[in-house]
Amino acid sequence: MNRNPALGLLILRLSVGGLMLFHGIAKLQHGVSGMAGMFESKGIPSFVAYGAYIGEVIAPILLILGFRTRIGALLLAFTMLVAVATAHAADIAQVSDTGGWAIELQALYFFGALALFCTGGGAYAVSRNSRWD
Numbered sequence: 001m002n003r004n005p006a007l008g009l010l011i012l013r014l015s016v017g018g019l020m021l022f023h024g025i026a027k028l029q030h031g032v033s034g035m036a037g038m039f040e041s042k043g044i045p046s047f048v049a050y051g052a053y054i055g056e057v058i059a060p061i062l063l064i065l066g067f068r069t070r071i072g073a074l075l076l077a078f079t080m081l082v083a084v085a086t087a088h089a090a091d092i093a094q095v096s097d098t099g100g101w102a103i104e105l106q107a108l109y110f111f112g113a114l115a116l117f118c119t120g121g122g123a124y125a126v127s128r129n130s131r132w133d
Helices: 005-030 033-041 046-065 069-087 104-119
Strands: none
Touching (some): 005 046, 005 069, 033 046, 033 069, 046 069, 046 104, 069 104
């Protein structure tokens, strides 16, 4: 059986980017006012909530297209760190009712993005062979 790492990277880009884009679409439809309130309650300026549009809309589109994949992956990984630090910090050492890590979804997005940052977008990407592909 032949190995096809380029196809594997395409699947990873489409799944991480595509699934995160659903979160971004929800933010586009409903806004970020709930996040803004949460940030304010933690002493963080409310305008920081608008960064969700970068991490949940722009970064996933970059990953899906394979355009500046490493930049998109870095933005998404940072978004996940912010999400865990602000909304899920109490869950870091918790197990869910079904036996999984309570922040496993956030971890999957983070580590998937981290993997894409390390590898780049692969051969089936819009931008290839660049430092930030």
